[in-house]
Amino acid sequence: MDSTPNHNLDSTLQTLFSKNTGQVFVIGPSKRLITSITNLLFTSLNPPSIRILSDGPTIKETTNDFITASYISELSSTGILELRTAETLPKNELLLTSNSLITIINAGNSTLTLTTPAQPITEDVYTFYNNLWSQSIPFHIATPPFSLVLDSLQSKFGSTVESDFAIAILSLQKLPSSYDFLDEVALSLLIAARNQILLYDLSRWGEDIGLASRATFSRTKQLLQQLNLITTETVPVNVGRPRLRLRLNHPLLETCPPGKLLTAATELLPRNG
Numbered sequence: 445m446d447s448t449p450n451h452n453l454d455s456t457l458q459t460l461f462s463k464n465t466g467q468v469f470v471i472g473p474s475k476r477l478i479t480s481i482t483n484l485l486f487t488s489l490n491p492p493s494i495r496i497l498s499d500g501p502t503i504k505e506t507t508n509d510f511i512t513a514s515y516i517s518e519l520s521s522t523g524i525l526e527l528r529t530a531e532t533l534p535k536n537e538l539l540l541t542s543n544s545l546i547t548i549i550n551a552g553n554s555t556l557t558l559t560t561p562a563q564p565i566t567e568d569v570y571t572f573y574n575n576l577w578s579q580s581i582p583f584h585i586a587t588p589p590f591s592l593v594l595d596s597l598q599s600k601f602g603s604t605v606e607s608d609f610a611i612a613i614l615s616l617q618k619l620p621s622s623y624d625f626l627d628e629v630a631l632s633l634l635i636a637a638r639n640q641i642l643l644y645d646l647s648r649w650g651e652d653i654g655l656a657s658r659a660t661f662s663r664t665k666q667l668l669q670q671l672n673l674i675t676t677e678t679v680p681v682n683v684g685r686p687r688l689r690l691r692l693n694h695p696l697l698e699t700c701p702p703g704k705l706l707t708a709a710t711e712l713l714p715r716n717g
Contacts, residue, residue: 453477453548453555457484460539460546461492469540469573470496472533475506477548482525486515486590491524495577500529503583510628511617513587521589528580538573545569588654600649601641608635611702623710629656629664634705637674637690638698644687665690673697673709 457480460468470481473496485491496503507513519525539546545560560566598606612631619626629650636646647661656664668674676688692698700708 453480454484456546456548456555456557457481457539460541461485461488466492466542468492468494469538469570469577470494470498471538471540471573472535473498473502473537474550475502477537478503478506479509479512482512482515482519485519485524491519493523494519494525496525496527497530497533497573497577497580498527499531499533500583503527503529507585507587509617510587511590511613513585514590514593517585517587518589518591520585527583527585528577529583530576530580532576540566540570540573542566542570586654592653593655596649596653600645601636601639605635605639605641608638608702608705612705615703615706619706619710623706625667626706626709627664629660630668631706633661633665633668633674633690634692634697634709635702637692638705640689640691642679642687643676643690646690671713673712 453476461484470477473481478496478498481494481496485494507516516525516527520527537548537550539548543563543566545566547558547560549556549558594606594610597609609632612635613628616626616628616631632646632650632655633643636643643661643665647658650656650661651658665674665676669676672693675691675693677691678686679689680686694712696708696712697705
């Protein structure tokens with residue numbers, strides 16, 4: 445057994461994935477490990493096939509993050525990544541291939557990996573978890589694939605809106621938890637307001653692709669209005685009720701780079717105390 449201290453989880457995964465183009469099992473992963481694997485797979489040119497077996501609460505917590513969930517949905521649609529849940533899992537995180545077993549031990553910011561290449565130990569472990577996989581429950585991701593979100597934005601609203609969203613969405617994970625109300629729906633509303641899009645068109649788009657319901661868009665719009673981040677103007681139509689055009693409520697939100705949009709929004713929020 446080889447023990448290799450590693451302060452960078454991503455480098456451990458990159459080394460493993462570069463040597464394995466076949467099936468890799470990930471057993472009992474944390475939210476951090478699932479997120480790291482998903483990001484690496486999403487940007488890899490020749491990713492291996494990954495099967496993640498975790499407990500339900502961990503997967504649910506991980507997929508509450510829109511970016512991670514949309515990446516997983518994308519990878520699942522191509523068969524690169526599969527997620528299933530099981531009740532009986534090891535205490536430590538395991539990375540398992542047909543000829544190696546890597547145990548991940550986390551100690552603060554450090555990661556210790558213990559590799560067991562000897563057979564038939566790995567064969568027995570592989571067989572055990574392969575059987576457990578066949579008895580486990582597939583986890584359904586409701587979030588739409590990332591490429592579908594971007595492609596539909598470009599098709600519906602044009603390349604500027606699609607580009608703004610693609611850049612701005614990456615800053616979502618960097619926001620402090622105290623700003624969790626600035627989620628993917630709020631971001632899409634801010635970008636729509638930046639481009640003076642009708643609320644009706646945006647909420648219909650979001651509901652059609654499975655991002656959120658129209659009611660959710662409406663509630664989030666009201667919140668952003670209460671926070672003085674956006675405003676609306678009434679636009680008459682030939683048939684039916686007038687529509688609302690979304691507009692930003694501060695020049696800073698109109699002129700800042702898309703990647704700074706959420707940060708700028710937090711700077712404009714009222715401070716308590």
